[in-house]
Amino acid sequence: MAVKLVEISTDHLGRPLPKGVYGCANGAGKIASYKVRWRERDENGVVGQRSKSFGAMKLGSLDGALATAFTYAAEVAAIVKTDGVVAKADAAAAMTVDEVFKEWLVKYGSTLSEGYGDKAVRLWEGEIGSRPIARVRLDQLSADASIIVRFQDALVTERVPTPKRAEVLKLLRAVLRWGRRRHPKALSIELGGLFDVPAQRRQRLTYAADALGLERIIEAVLRRPARDDLLPLRDAAFVAAMGFTIAARPSEWLYSATWENLHPGSVELQRSGRKASDNAMGLKTGARAALLLSSAYDRLCGYRQALEERWGPQPGHALVFQALGPDGPVWIVPAEGEESGESGESAPLAWSKNEYDRWAARVWRPAREVASQAKGAPKGLAAMTIYDCRHTAISMALHSTLVMTPNGMNLHNLAAWAGHDIQTLQRYYAHFIARYLGAEPIDLRQESAEAREAVEAEPFKPTEATSPQRAARQRHRARRRAIGDGLDGRA
Numbered sequence: 394m395a396v397k398l399v400e401i402s403t404d405h406l407g408r409p410l411p412k413g414v415y416g417c418a419n420g421a422g423k424i425a426s427y428k429v430r431w432r433e434r435d436e437n438g439v440v441g442q443r444s445k446s447f448g449a450m451k452l453g454s455l456d457g458a459l460a461t462a463f464t465y466a467a468e469v470a471a472i473v474k475t476d477g478v479v480a481k482a483d484a485a486a487a488m489t490v491d492e493v494f495k496e497w498l499v500k501y502g503s504t505l506s507e508g509y510g511d512k513a514v515r516l517w518e519g520e521i522g523s524r525p526i527a528r529v530r531l532d533q534l535s536a537d538a539s540i541i542v543r544f545q546d547a548l549v550t551e552r553v554p555t556p557k558r559a560e561v562l563k564l565l566r567a568v569l570r571w572g573r574r575r576h577p578k579a580l581s582i583e584l585g586g587l588f589d590v591p592a593q594r595r596q597r598l599t600y601a602a603d604a605l606g607l608e609r610i611i612e613a614v615l616r617r618p619a620r621d622d623l624l625p626l627r628d629a630a631f632v633a634a635m636g637f638t639i640a641a642r643p644s645e646w647l648y649s650a651t652w653e654n655l656h657p658g659s660v661e662l663q664r665s666g667r668k669a670s671d672n673a674m675g676l677k678t679g680a681r682a683a684l685l686l687s688s689a690y691d692r693l694c695g696y697r698q699a700l701e702e703r704w705g706p707q708p709g710h711a712l713v714f715q716a717l718g719p720d721g722p723v724w725i726v727p728a729e730g731e732e733s734g735e736s737g738e739s740a741p742l743a744w745s746k747n748e749y750d751r752w753a754a755r756v757w758r759p760a761r762e763v764a765s766q767a768k769g770a771p772k773g774l775a776a777m778t779i780y781d782c783r784h785t786a787i788s789m790a791l792h793s794t795l796v797m798t799p800n801g802m803n804l805h806n807l808a809a810w811a812g813h814d815i816q817t818l819q820r821y822y823a824h825f826i827a828r829y830l831g832a833e834p835i836d837l838r839q840e841s842a843e844a845r846e847a848v849e850a851e852p853f854k855p856t857e858a859t860s861p862q863r864a865a866r867q868r869h870r871a872r873r874r875a876i877g878d879g880l881d882g883r884a
Contacts, residue, residue: 398425405455414466417446424455427462431469485576486532490565491522493531493572493580501571508746513564520553520561531572531579538582541565545589555591562590598824600781601788604688604844606771607636609764611692612848613855614756616763623699623717628756630689630696631714635782637689637841639790640811642677643779646714648743649676653709655693660685678812684795688841712741716748753779767853787811787818788825789837797834802826 398417402410405424410416413431416424426448433443445465447458488496494517502510521527526544534540544565548558566588573580614629634646638660641650645662654661663680693713700707704721715722724739744752757779765775787807790796796807808818819826 396420396425400428404459411463411466413469414462425449427455427458429462429466429469431466485579486530486535488531488572488576488579489527490529490531490534490569490572491527493576494521494527494568496575497568497571511746516557516560516564520548520557521565526565531576534569535579535581538587541569541584541587556593559591559593562588566590599784599821600773600777601785601825602771602774602777602781603785604636604789604841605769605847606764606774606777607632607782607785608688608844608848609767609770609774609853610636610760610777612853613760613763617756617760623703626692626696626699627714627717628752630692632757632760632779632782633689633692634685634713635779636785637686638786639684639686639795639807639837640783640786641683642783642812643749644677645812647749648712650713651710651741652697652707652713655690655713656685657687657690658685659683681809681812683810683812684790686838686841688845710741712743714744716742716744763855764853766855768851783811784822787822789835789840791822791825792829792832792835793837793840794834795837797829 396419398419400415401418401424402415404410404416404427413429415428415430417426417428418424426446428444428446430442430444432440447462447465449455449458452458452461498510498514505513524544524547526540529540545562548561553561566584569580569584573582573584611629611632614632615625617625617628619625631646634650635641635643638646641660641662649662649664650660654663659682661680661682662676664676697707697713700722707722711722717723723742725742726739761777762775764770790807790810791802796802796804804815804818808815811818
């Protein structure tokens with residue numbers, strides 16, 4: 394049975410104890426240990442009572458326990474006091490930079506895109522986690538901020554390429570800024586002037602094709618062999634949506650666009666209330682509306698019609714480019730006791746980054762190679778990326794009556810449709826603006842319609858090219874025949 398101890402203000406020899414130190418006596422009045430009490434302010438500013446006991450059994454004798462209690466009480470009294478209380482030391486001061494990154498990844502990583510999160514982990518493990526700075530404690534970093542400067546000097550000495558050095562420093566700065574907000578007492582230095590991120594000058598201007606080039610790529614996508622007739626319709630609709638929407642990003646079409654937000658002439662890029670995820674993927678600059686030309690709208694409607702002919706009516710909150718399975722568009726069914734959305738219904742499954750990368754390799758790149766061989770194809774079409782479709786849409790809009798008015802260029806509406814501000818639009822698309830100065834503006838809808846009619850009137854039929862897989866099989870068979878012929882000759 395536990396013995397209840399009572400705090401008294403005298404020691405085991407009957408001498409009075411100083412304030413904050415107490416003897417702990419049993420029912421018979423015999424002291425068994427000593428206790429030090431003090432008032433402490435926690436990280437939230439709340440003042441509370443703290444104590445620490447010193448027992449005779451652990452310290453060998455009551456004299457030893459008393460001496461240790463006096464020493465500890467003196468150390469507590471020597472700590473800088475705020476408003477009459479002891480400021481509590483932040484436990485995060487013992488955290489290392491590497492531990493801050495892991496905490497950042499767990500608590501902040503859910504708001505990152507899948508690709509950015511994976512890239513951050515690879516970059517940290519390859520360039521930061523293996524270096525001494527990863528093992529530095531936050532209190533050490535606060536005491537000696539030159540550690541960050543020496544780390545930057547080491548990157549320069551080791552001749553880390555400038556683009557990678559910039560990425561490394563941006564990642565480390567983001568992690569430490571986050572750590573400073575989370576643990577301001579442990580990491581107290583101002584990080585603003587410590588990082589010298591090298592400036593990266595653009596090596597290549599933004600590329601843009603034209604309406605005819607986009608239609609040639611769409612033609613190549615529709616003609617490609619596929620295991621399912623529905624896939625070329627989906628792929629062509631995606632390319633058309635990218636090239637003839639002013640102007641959307643791939644992530645916005647893949648993660649945000651739903652059938653209920655699709656209208657003749659416009660598409661609303663916003664997060665549906667039915668979706669469970671709070672991840673902002675697909676809404677880089679927030680919810681907005683974009684212009685949708687008929688060349689895109691007609692193909693999107695054709696794809697939806699094909700979907701519904703095979704699998705029945707598609708709900709309005711389904712993603713336009715939802716992941717497809719053997720039984721149709723894939724839905725995430727909430728587990729028992731778990732709600733997927735506001736109403737607890739299933740949520741649509743979007744493409745993963747791996748699926749998008751595979752689509753780009755198997756569909757987009759072969760299609761652009763074929764389209765680049767067509768007569769009148771824009772120069773550089775063979776190297777065009779799917780993101781360049783967005784640049785193409787903005788470029789065409791800059792040269793159209795939507796922007797070029799009798800009184801000059803009105804960039805405000807275009808910037809809003811593109812999800813940019815005016816400064817960003819001018820910074821990245823200034824060469825397009827210069828190229829179109831003095832030229833007659835085009836009617837964007839008419840230009841798109843005429844490009845589609847021209848491609849349909851004169852379809853391009855490329856010479857049949859051997860696929861990389863078939864070429865590899867042919868080389869393998871040729872090597873086997875050569876080995877066989879060599880063996881027969883020796884025999």
